[in-house]
Amino acid sequence: PPPQAAPAILVRAPPRVRRLARQLGVDLARVRGTGPRGAITEDDVRRAAAMLATAPKPEA
Amino acid sequence: MERFDLVVVGGGPGGYPAAVRAAQEGLNVALVEMDSLGGECTNYGCIPTKALLHPAGLVASLARLKFVKGSVDVDFKGLMEWVDSVVKGVSNGVSTLLKGYGVEVVKGRAKIRPGVVEVDGSGSIGYSKLVLALGTSPASIPGLEPDGEVVHNNRTILGLRRKPGRMLIVGGGYIGVEYATAMARLGVEVTIVELLDRLLPNMQRDFSRVVERRLRAEGVKIHTKSKVEAVERRERYAVVEVSGVGKMEYDAILVAVGRRPNTGDVGLEKLGVKLDKAGYIQVDGATLETGVPGVYASGDVTGPPLLAHRAFLQAVVAAERAAGDSSAAFDAKAVPAVVYTDPELATVGLTLEEARAAGVDAAETRLPLASLPRVGAIEGCRECFAKVVYDRSSRAILGFHVAAPHASEIIAEAALAIEMGATLEDLALTIHPHPSVSEALKEVAELALERPIHYILRRGGARR
């Protein structure tokens, strides 16, 4: 199951990771961070993007 | 009619960086400015005030040292001319910069129609994309309109060449307290009148307290919950009645009571750009889009917080968007704000109240800084302090607030900490140079972790 959305200010992702997430269309609030104390890394974002690409699209 | 890929209206911090960034991306850019390049910040704001505060601060720091004899005398006219030259230098720098990037600078007041900017006295230019960086102007009070002789706003005051004997500052916000700090140290008898119950009413209470105490110690008279009741203009002075104070003569009056967006009579309504009640342009905070395709706004004209460094980044984002980069966004978690009083006050991120209101299980740790050698023993600040606000579970830094010498310099590290998602441990384990004010970040983080090496830990806080 996807992790619960965290309040935006608690999303711990550096500026470059946030930019990458925008480029790949990833919502950071739904990414589970694997860095120290749950920080979100570039790899986490890339993994989430790859999952988005393969996941079945929900019905519109 | 010449046509540009991008026209930027306004040459301040919200404007010129947009022109530069767009030119770097290969766009054909024009910038329209009706006054001096650099905007309010360079010409009437950030730069002249900090220039004024520089010698004033040196004089005050020296005066605090008992073994320094003799007396220095600041030639007021010379000082104001130097401030002028500093401003000109920075403004010329913006001009050189724009020329270097091939940006066409068009002088005059702009009015905007769809696809066309009409510039007073310079004809019309066409645009594909538009960045509105119109900024703000000083608000005024009926009866206290600036005359450039006795009654001033932040623009006309820079024309002062004779040192006022007695000066009234109307408005106790950051502009008012910065001017009070500078002028008092230059030997002017300063009075501040503030409507609300404290100076810096928009900031945290402990900041107000530090500033009020220091200004009073330097001879500034502070009247809160007061206002100007009546003004009689005379030849070279004015008689002003302040509630609870009575009538007094002042050689100069600075009105610093707020800002008004420059959005009137520019054609924005017809363009379809939406304004909020106060007249600021409504934008998407992340993309800086106004809702009208191809039209962006950046800087103070998008509403508070009115800060040059926020305008810089907004300008860059607007330019990148205009150049077609759909990943560009203003998503800063940390916008620092500084008041250049003595001690300097700086704040970034959330206060404890803001963090809790956002639903975070947050805590705050406060550290008095007098026992940091650089702050207490050397610079002599007894009332300086730092506070860190953090998330209890992850220990991520959410906010940092500091009153100290050079707070304007150390706040950037706190901004980086918040942007990077740094935790208390990260700050505590980063080596900070000794002796420095920046040690405050490490020490307050250690204290929050209950393992400070320079403070005696007691239940419920630190004491040394």
Add this chain to the structure above:
Amino acid sequence: MERFDLVVVGGGPGGYPAAVRAAQEGLNVALVEMDSLGGECTNYGCIPTKALLHPAGLVASLARLKFVKGSVDVDFKGLMEWVDSVVKGVSNGVSTLLKGYGVEVVKGRAKIRPGVVEVDGSGSIGYSKLVLALGTSPASIPGLEPDGEVVHNNRTILGLRRKPGRMLIVGGGYIGVEYATAMARLGVEVTIVELLDRLLPNMQRDFSRVVERRLRAEGVKIHTKSKVEAVERRERYAVVEVSGVGKMEYDAILVAVGRRPNTGDVGLEKLGVKLDKAGYIQVDGATLETGVPGVYASGDVTGPPLLAHRAFLQAVVAAERAAGDSSAAFDAKAVPAVVYTDPELATVGLTLEEARAAGVDAAETRLPLASLPRVGAIEGCRECFAKVVYDRSSRAILGFHVAAPHASEIIAEAALAIEMGATLEDLALTIHPHPSVSEALKEVAELALERPIHYILRRGGARR
């Protein structure tokens, strides 16, 4: 004989934080110190030099402003007494701190046997664990032994009460140039003699260049590739022959030619603690273990870099290890170093050469800082600069090097950036307050990314 869980020998930055941290962990701690608490840093190093530099810097900054008239006169005796009081205040703070944590302070010189520390004049105390924080003493040159009247080291010079007319500084390292900066500004005619071909020979060449130019401009005579050939002591002065300069009279001579570890005659050999060739204690860099079970060393006695803030962290790690925390380690990637000249010089992390030697595909970007308003227009520094060293592929920050006012304050952000693994983008997208020196970090990162908003980008670098 009283027995302690932990005995710390040495009350400097490598010692007292170990005692505090161990006490916080519940250990029963004693600290042995034969001189004043606070060590070299508080009593003869960091604190008195930065105190001296504070008024000297204010005087020089004021003198640079043409509109400041009148003259200030620093009462030398009063200044030196103030420096003394600053030192005493900081040293007393350490005493209060140790008392607050219940650390037993034992006065006297320690000799060490297995399990026992014998303290001259205070009897013996037993220990389970030991932290050796013995520090260093000033090295001397034959013929130039300090006499406390004319020939001084960094300790005896603090006893000066009459301002020397002419002063010779032997050694152009950071202690020499800091004293030269302070003394020249107080009106002393200063000559520096340095054996190697430049001042600050251990630092980057562009730092040396900035400092040499500024010191020369302030009237300091600099003789590199020179040495003292002969000394004749007279009543209140000495006649010194310097190679290439000839004979000259000096009222005061400061010898600042290096440090010697305080590891002689303490019983270390018998204890089994290993020393390197220079006499420093060999430790595991991460755990601070000496190889003798339960015996740790921290601070300058473990060898270069000799820095108080490095000692602080080593002390904490040694204490945590002694208290049984096997996860504690000194693993800082970034140890900042500052020279408090004008402009201040600060460096952290790797230089380009070091990064390449470590096998990294690194690049460096250099930014002149004169066009930052705070640095150039307001503080008047024309030769200030910042350099960032980064990994080309990840763009991670590896090093930052800066010559600027308040470099000592802004270097901490660079240390945090390196510790956090921040990249050029992270620095460029973090909002830095305007106007400040800290903008240098953002601007140099933007330049490295080839999208500076305040510099004209040309092939192969920046120009404005």
